Amino acid sequence: MKNITKIIKILGVVVVLLFFVTVSFAAVQASLASEEPSENRDTSRTGKYSRFFDEKTRWCDALVITCNDFRFTSATQEFVNERLGLKGNCDYLSIPGSIRNLLDSNTRDIVLKNFGISMRLHHVKRLIIIGHQDCSIGYGGSTNFSEPADEYTTICADLKKARRLLRLRFPHLKVYLYYGTVFFKDHQHIYNFKQIL
């Protein structure tokens, strides 16, 4: 009788564990269901690029994903080139709305395919995602939010969501998030890039 109780308890633990594993696996599958390329496409791609790999000896370090907004282009370039020290060593992906495209189910496929090209062809190891204040294309601008803190929280939440998605899909990558702000004072534009942990 004592043994049976033991076995039942152990079985209970195993069932609970299996339940958790199944649920988490299902969640991952569901979130990535639309992103998995078919096997046929994959083999044709490997064939297409096989000779491309033979010729290259040097790869790049990072993929930078940023928004195309003209107010931030120069500052972002300086930040990436000088402050992060990635000049000539990073793929520079600049799309309207930055990471918003990854969270939108309509554009997710093409964005992940773009990331995939960078991963496969240039072997990047780091991802740097830069969101910014007053993003008109992604979020309808600052006027869409009641206060700056609200905007900051929303964009940070989106950045973190994107990081989770990318970590599931490319677990070997290091993902860094930055949030850019700008204000105008005494004939100067002061940009600040804050790291989101």
Place this chain on the structure above:
Amino acid sequence: MGKNRGITCFTLVLCLIIFAGCAMNKSNLPDLLVDNQQIITTVNDATLRSDCDTLFITCIDYRFAAANQDFVNETLKLKDNYDHISIPGSICNLVNPETQDLVFSKFASSVNLHLINRVVVISHKDCGAYGGSVSFGSELCEYETICNDLKKARALLIEKYPPLEVTLFLESLQQDGDTTKVHFEKIP
């Protein structure tokens, strides 16, 4: 006793999951610890713009990224006056009928929002989106294909937005002694 064993099993499995998760992170690069970076630019009131009039379309390739930025800032003198869209293959996805609508919708958001009247498109040789130089067979074939795609993209853009002025460039890497230079060629 049974309760203890259950807890032990649970802890063991949890440890296994955690260690497996940590082992998945194979990257051994040092962490980037750069936070709160301030960049200050002085603004000339005479040239201060509230809007930009150029859309700059390039490929994401790391070998050309820095050269593209110098080219548009210094040579074309468009600093702070352009929206920079950078996607793999530059206009490769625009010419491809499958992804054309989506790419156009992204361009449209920029064109409509910022009153763009000029587009600068830069493609480059040995582009990964086309499968690299080797997939063309010959240099001439690669040149012709990319030029044709560029011209097709220009026709598509002008068809959709007639007042746009579209300038095309093709860039290639040229070995000069030990240094590699990026050469820009204007496509008529």
